[in-house]
Amino acid sequence: xxxxxxxxxxAALALTTCLTALPAAAxxxxxxxxxxxxxGYGDWWNEIxxxxxxTHPGATIKMSRVSRDEYADTMFTLFxxxxxxxxxxxxxxxxxxxxxxxxxxxLDERFAQTDIPLAxxxxxxxxxxxxxxVCLMLLYSGFIMAYNEKVLQDAGVEEVPTDYESFLxxxxxxxxxxxxxxxxxxxxxxxxxxxxASVMQEALGFVxxxxxxWTVDGKPAFDRPEVIQGLENWKRFFDEGISxxxxxxxxxxxFFLEGRQAMTIDGPWITGVINSAAPEVKQHLKIxxxxxxxxxxxTSNVLAMPSELSxxxxxxxxxxxxxxxxxxxxxxxxxxGGSPAPRPGLDYSDVIAENPGFxxxxxxxxxxxxxxxxxxxxxxxxxxxxxxxxxxxxxxxMLVGGLDPAEAAKNLQEKVxxxxx
Amino acid sequence: xxxxxxxxxxxxxxARGFPMIDFxxxxxxxxxxxxxxxxxxxxxxAIIVYPxxxxxxxxMQDVRIARIGDAREPWTLKNYQxxxxxxxxxxxxxxxxxxxxxxxxxSVIIGFATAMLVNQKFRGRTAIRLFVALxxxxxxxxxTVIWAWMLDSSFGVVNWVLLxxxxxxTPVLFxxxxxxxFAAVCFVMIWKGYPLMSIMLLAGLQSIPEEQYQAAAVDxxxxxxxxxxxxxxxxxxxxxxxxVMTSLWVFRDFAIIYVLTQGGPIGSTTTLSIxxxxxxxxxxxxxxxxxxxxxxxxxxxxxxxxxxxxLAKSVH
Numbered sequence: 076x077x078x079x080x081x082x083x084x085x086a087a088l089a090l091t092t093c094l095t096a097l098p099a100a101a102x103x104x105x106x107x108x109x110x111x112x113x114x115g116y117g118d119w120w121n122e123i124x125x126x127x128x129x130t131h132p133g134a135t136i137k138m139s140r141v142s143r144d145e146y147a148d149t150m151f152t153l154f155x156x157x158x159x160x161x162x163x164x165x166x167x168x169x170x171x172x173x174x175x176x177x178x179x180x181x182l183d184e185r186f187a188q189t190d191i192p193l194a195x196x197x198x199x200x201x202x203x204x205x206x207x208x209v210c211l212m213l214l215y216s217g218f219i220m221a222y223n224e225k226v227l228q229d230a231g232v233e234e235v236p237t238d239y240e241s242f243l244x245x246x247x248x249x250x251x252x253x254x255x256x257x258x259x260x261x262x263x264x265x266x267x268x269x270x271x272a273s274v275m276q277e278a279l280g281f282v283x284x285x286x287x288x289w290t291v292d293g294k295p296a297f298d299r300p301e302v303i304q305g306l307e308n309w310k311r312f313f314d315e316g317i318s319x320x321x322x323x324x325x326x327x328x329x330f331f332l333e334g335r336q337a338m339t340i341d342g343p344w345i346t347g348v349i350n351s352a353a354p355e356v357k358q359h360l361k362i363x364x365x366x367x368x369x370x371x372x373x374t375s376n377v378l379a380m381p382s383e384l385s386x387x388x389x390x391x392x393x394x395x396x397x398x399x400x401x402x403x404x405x406x407x408x409x410x411x412g413g414s415p416a417p418r419p420g421l422d423y424s425d426v427i428a429e430n431p432g433f434x435x436x437x438x439x440x441x442x443x444x445x446x447x448x449x450x451x452x453x454x455x456x457x458x459x460x461x462x463x464x465x466x467x468x469x470x471x472x473m474l475v476g477g478l479d480p481a482e483a484a485k486n487l488q489e490k491v492x493x494x495x496x
Numbered sequence: 497x498x499x500x501x502x503x504x505x506x507x508x509x510x511a512r513g514f515p516m517i518d519f520x521x522x523x524x525x526x527x528x529x530x531x532x533x534x535x536x537x538x539x540x541x542a543i544i545v546y547p548x549x550x551x552x553x554x555x556m557q558d559v560r561i562a563r564i565g566d567a568r569e570p571w572t573l574k575n576y577q578x579x580x581x582x583x584x585x586x587x588x589x590x591x592x593x594x595x596x597x598x599x600x601x602x603s604v605i606i607g608f609a610t611a612m613l614v615n616q617k618f619r620g621r622t623a624i625r626l627f628v629a630l631x632x633x634x635x636x637x638x639x640t641v642i643w644a645w646m647l648d649s650s651f652g653v654v655n656w657v658l659l660x661x662x663x664x665x666t667p668v669l670f671x672x673x674x675x676x677x678f679a680a681v682c683f684v685m686i687w688k689g690y691p692l693m694s695i696m697l698l699a700g701l702q703s704i705p706e707e708q709y710q711a712a713a714v715d716x717x718x719x720x721x722x723x724x725x726x727x728x729x730x731x732x733x734x735x736x737x738x739x740v741m742t743s744l745w746v747f748r749d750f751a752i753i754y755v756l757t758q759g760g761p762i763g764s765t766t767t768l769s770i771x772x773x774x775x776x777x778x779x780x781x782x783x784x785x786x787x788x789x790x791x792x793x794x795x796x797x798x799x800x801x802x803x804x805x806x807l808a809k810s811v812h
Contacts, residue, residue, distance in 0.1 A: 103749075119692075148777055151777065151780075155561060155562075155563050157563075157565075172560070172561065172780045175560070176561050239797065255660075257665075257666075268672065269671065277650075319650065320649065320669055320672050321648070321649040321669055321670075321671055321672050322648060322650065326650070458779075460778050460779050461778075461779045464774070464778070464779075465762070466765065468760070468761075468762050471672065471761045471762050472762055473667070473763060474672070475672050475673060475674070475762075476762070
């Protein structure tokens with residue numbers, strides 16, 4: 076009887092222990108991303124998730140996808156409703172309002188206890204909000220030029236453009252109506268005119284080339300002569316009928332895929348677009364350094380942790396962030412994503428041996444980073460969406476209404492200064 | 497015989513310590529009505545009144561992002577000061593009013609014309625009635641996406657047809673030219689909105705007593721006289737209600753404009769509802785967004801009251 080009692084007590088104790096331990100071990104982390112399922116970056120996430128689950132028995136990551144168009148709204152609703160994902164993935168230009176509300180956990184102390192080389196981490200400065208590090212930068216990239224060698228040669232362009240003037244001249248030569256139906260069959264370059272952020276980004280490439288930037292020391296600098304020059308250089312492509320109107324970034328890439336566009340300046344992801352081209356077009360598609368100097372560059376997306384999370388989950392999410400920042404997965408990022416990872420000191424020789432174009436992307440990234448170029452206007456991060464909207468409106472006035480760039484720059488300066496105050 | 501002198505047995509007496517109300521008593525009869533209405537009133541308060549009060553509350557706080565349960569900011573009129581001093585609000589109001597006028601007027605005309613057409617007796621009337629109502633049945637976003645494709649300047653069928661017919665020499669930039677964009681939004685809204693007008697006006701037409709037309713015919717009234725002196729006066733209350741419905745729909749419609757133009761170009765299609773969304777969910781200025789919403793609600797209430805009151809009275 077005594078033995079039976081002991082056994083029963085022991086069994087009950089063991090069962091209680093197991094049941095208490097079960098919730099701790101069987102943790103499910105939620106992770107929402109617009110990259111889920113994408114070839115390249117999506118594969119990279121899958122590999123990290125697989126290793127995390129393998130090294131954290133009982134912990135699982137539930138990945139789900141929200142499209143980029145509705146991403147900010149969805150995340151905003153989730154956070155505002157008190158139900159954020161456990162692993163927070165945001166674009167570099169949209170995390171600021173979340174950080175401003177105190178929804179993102181400061182990570183300085185955690186980073187300080189690791190050997191992650193944050194000081195030289197590309198674009199990591201953007202992750203600082205009010206003196207605290209609230210995220211890990213996942214990508215900083217420089218822009219390159221992809222071109223169709225055959226289309227250029229057919230138009231009599233022998234040398235690949237290396238500066239603004241040669242780029243404009245080549246675009247002029249290529250743009251022509253071959254069959255006389257009134258529509259250009261070949262286009263020098265196609266720049267987006269829809270999608271406010273894309274338009275502002277495209278114009279910034281020319282502004283940076285002219286020596287300008289949207290802000291100086293965190294203050295709006297839209298009315299500086301270099302900015303006006305850059306806007307004029309950008310507008311010229313539309314004034315001369317080279318770049319068509321009402322085109323999105325996706326449309327522009329489609330023109331390139333169809334072999335109708337000679338040159339396009341884009342991020343490293345353009346290599347993925349090239350790979351998806353039909354063989355008869357793909358054989359003529361190549362990449363070169365951007366003719367705009369320094370090239371446009373920018374931070375892309377960040378990884379963060381919500382502040383309203385249990386300590387237990389915070390530890391797991393931190394492990395996930397560390398795994399993402401590890402040398403192994405940063406190297407893997409460059410292999411799968413086709414662009415340099417933000418972690419400094421990685422050896423890309425084997426990647427370059429396999430993909431010679433990688434060296435051009437790496438060079439562009441380093442040049443853009445050295446010049447401090449970023450798509451996000453420094454000092455206006457919190458008002459970025461408003462700034463983008465204001466810029467887009469002035470851009471439309473320039474392109475459709477014929478507004479002089481100097482006048483547009485003056486309007487921009489006034490309006491942006493007003494909201495920044 | 498029944499002994500009526502015996503005391504009556506109480507059917508339902510008051511429970512001990514729990515007073516009951518006899519709703520059959522004349523002085524309590526009204527209370528029973530209120531009691532029956534209570535669940536509906538409470539439900540309405542929860543789903544209609546509470547969000548309105550919440551919007552008013554947020555509109556009077558200087559907040560970027562409002563969260564229920566968070567510490568609230570003190571009340572201020574800062575958002576309303578911004579509102580009445582901003583170009584965006586006045587432009588949004590002007591665009592909304594223009595849209596209400598154009599879409600409302602054309603929807604009434606087209607809706608009335610189609611209602612009168614399908615009110616006639618002719619072969620294939622059922623099929624025509626179905627075609628008239630068809631745009632109303634298509635989900636708004638689906639219909640708008642289809643129109644966005646059709647109106648595209650590079651690949652759209654509308655520009656292609658106009659070019660082939662020689663009506664235009666270069667494609668119309670439906671989403672870049674402010675006038676064309678406004679016209680495109682009006683067109684899609686009318687296309688989507690006129691069937692409801694038509695259906696409601698058809699119901700109104702069918703309720704006009706036939707004797708009035710017969711008497712007018714005996715008196716020698718022609719078709720136009722019958723239309724202006726019998727049809728229109730009888731239809732005014734229905735037109736009033738449909739106009740109110742259309743005005744409110746146009747005022748608050750978001751999907752058609754957002755899918756087609758996102759409020760652009762150059763703010764030419766930014767209505768108050770688009771401005772509300774923009775301020776709240778794009779610029780994260782929920783206080784300002786709520787202020788736009790509150791003013792929109794007040795404007796809608798005034799417009800509804802004015803239209804319903806004036807048109808309903810005018811019939812008599």
